[in-house]
Amino acid sequence: MSEIIQLQKIKKTLTKRRQQHTLLDECSLSVNQGDMLAITGQSGIGKSTLLNIIGCLDFPTQGKYLFDDHDVTKMNIKQRNMLRKKHFGYIFQQYLLIEHLSVLDNVALALQYRNPRQNSCSESKKILNEFGLSNHENHKPNELSGGQQQRASLARAIITNPRVLLADEPTGALDAHNSHLMMKTLKEINQSRDTTIILVTHDLEMANYCKRTITMESILGKAVAHE
Amino acid sequence: MNSIKTVLKGVFSQKTRAVLTGVSTLCAAAIITCLVAFYHTATDFMSDEIDRINLGTKIHLHIMSGEDSTQQLTYADYQQHIQGQFHPYNTVASKTQHTDVQLNIKDQQNGFYENVITNAEYAETFQIEMNEGRFFNKLDHPYNRFVVIGHEIAESLRENNPDKPLDTMFIGTNEYKILGVIKEAARGMFFGWHRTNTAMFTFLNHSDGGNIPIDQVSIQVSNPDDCPKISAQLTSILSDKFPSVRYQIDDMGKTAQDLKSYLFKIRLVFCVIGFVSALVAGVNICNSMFAIIAERSKEIGIRLAIGASAFQVKSLLTAETGTVCLLSSMLGVAVGEAISGLLVDYIEWEYRWTIESSVIGFLLINIISILSCYIALRKINRMNPITAIQNTQ
Known part of the structure; x- marks a missing residue:
């Protein structure tokens, strides 16, 4: 299996009121194509920050990030946006669907941004049908249950067929039943599409669905990741 | 067709904001159209008289x-x-x-x-x-x-x-x-x-x-x-x-000179009032755009996260504001023309309608709104998707 993501001594600091806060300190990690990786650890350790850096939603202060052997840290905003658009899909804990758009429009939006000429409507309907949401395609997100919203969010993330799917606490707002359903779906996607999945969770039961688990711990004030 | 639908959905999703932006644009367009129409009515008459004297x-x-x-x-x-x-x-x-x-x-x-x-x-x-x-x-x-x-x-x-x-x-x-x-x-x-x-x-x-x-x-x-x-x-x-x-x-030569000097002053006053109105309209639209960006920060962040470029987001918001401004400026021009017609009638001047006042009112307000949009939306270029999402979470 080829190495798709390589993080070398990644550091992220934030300056607030002239005081520097370290969110992530010298964190190193490598992920192979087709991996399903869970990042666990206590709250505030920097799991989400790490995930955001991997997904080019945020950028590191120091260190090296290689995606497919391309140095992401040397890319400009435009290049990072292109990389994000082409290779990454996201699921957030709070689903983050656009409230005034229907479920169908939300899912189609990702496809429209990737390829404006593609017929996003039929593709979106197909994927919503796969996720059991075909009866709700014209509903607004606030008319759906949490589980349905998270499935819609997952449909939006995978409709572009990303190489890497990033999930930040995907089961955080779901009940036990829906959480297991979500994890099973993610595992299925990983196996059937060979999509690399990196998810952040503090629930070890959910982490057990993954092939690998990385735990982040604070050692001497530094967030260290180990398997 | 899809793009128009998306833009209209955006406009209707922010009804209050759209109405406020629309009303301010309408007022600005009406004021500018009214000013230009008045400017013509008042100054053309004097200008003709000066020409007649000078002839x-x-x-x-x-x-x-x-x-x-x-x-x-x-x-x-x-x-x-x-x-x-x-x-x-x-x-x-x-x-x-x-x-x-x-x-x-x-x-x-x-x-x-x-x-x-x-x-x-x-x-x-x-x-x-x-x-x-x-x-x-x-x-x-x-x-x-x-x-x-x-x-x-x-x-x-x-x-x-x-x-x-x-x-x-x-x-x-x-x-x-x-x-x-x-x-x-x-x-x-x-x-x-x-x-x-x-x-x-x-x-x-x-x-x-x-x-x-x-x-x-x-x-x-x-x-x-x-x-x-x-x-x-x-x-x-x-x-x-x-x-x-x-x-x-x-x-009469001196009278023409005096009239010319008055005419210049009147034109200056009209231009200053017009400039201030345009500036107020611009600041208002700019302010409205900043408020829209702040209000829709989460949505902008989501769009950026799922693959939209800053340009695509800016285009969408500009199109939404542009639609509101376009429609309200058209209405504003009509209101401005009607008001100036009624006022001129009331003060018993001869109303001289020209297409110029409508065109200037319409174009000026739309150029201002697009410029204001552009200034306000530059913020999106520097926006980090995750910060934008977290700001409203």
Whole structure:
């Protein structure tokens, strides 16, 4: 299996009121194509920050990030946006669907941004049908249950067929039943599409669905990741 | 089609914001359109008058009526001392009287007039088409003697000859063709115009004998720069030859200059008000855009996270604001035109509608809104998706 993501001594600091806060300190990690990786650890350790850096939603202060052997840290905003658009899909804990758009429009939006000429409507309907949401395609997100919203969010993330799917606490707002359903779906996607999945969770039961688990711990004030 | 749908969805999702932006744009467009329309109505009228004056700049010498002959200037005096002194410019002497037409008829002035003019109300009453224009000034028209009869007198004169054509008038036993009507808009330009409704007549006379006292001399000075020189020359002749005559010299060239200066000031005031209105509108739209970005920060972050480029997000928000501004500015232009029409009507000016006011109002407000959008949306270029999402979470 080829190495798709390589993080070398990644550091992220934030300056607030002239005081520097370290969110992530010298964190190193490598992920192979087709991996399903869970990042666990206590709250505030920097799991989400790490995930955001991997997904080019945020950028590191120091260190090296290689995606497919391309140095992401040397890319400009435009290049990072292109990389994000082409290779990454996201699921957030709070689903983050656009409230005034229907479920169908939300899912189609990702496809429209990737390829404006593609017929996003039929593709979106197909994927919503796969996720059991075909009866709700014209509903607004606030008319759906949490589980349905998270499935819609997952449909939006995978409709572009990303190489890497990033999930930040995907089961955080779901009940036990829906959480297991979500994890099973993610595992299925990983196996059937060979999509690399990196998810952040503090629930070890959910982490057990993954092939690998990385735990982040604070050692001497530094967030260290180990398997 | 999809893009239009997306834009409209965005507009309707932010109804309150869209209404507020729309109302402010509508008001700004209405103010600017109204200003431009007013600017035209007010300044075109003056500008035309300046052009008319400049076309044949004149100096008018008005002689005040005196009690004895030493305080009067006769036609013979004029011929001897004034006529031909201002070469290459022509001079004309005239006598103007304001009195009652019917009295003059009784005074057996039949056959004295060469032409008859009435005012616009006459043509309106009988619904006939007649020439419109200025007929008072002899230098503009070669008529020696003409009478202006107000419509009330004109209508009463017609009653005596109801079968005659409507464009003719009988004074005494003489039939005259009515030369034309004086436009209502020209009313304010003539002293004593209000008297034309009941009675007013003016006759200009330069060939009825040397002993007739004259009360006006006009010198047609085509080059405005020569006006001060001509005025000085005229003053010098009057002080040397007719020291007891009281007079007043009206320099129309100077009047045109004064009008020009007023016109410039009026234009400046209009431009300043227009600029301030445009600035206020721009700041308002810009402020509205900043508020939209702050309010929709989460949505912008989500769009960026799922693959939209900053350009795509900016285009969407610009299209949404553009749609609101486009529709409200169209409405604003219509409102502005209506308000300016009503106001001009109320203050009894002549409303001069031009496409220019609508085009300027519409274009200016849309350019301002797009520029304001652009300034406000530059923020998105530097926006980090995750920060944008977290800001509103």
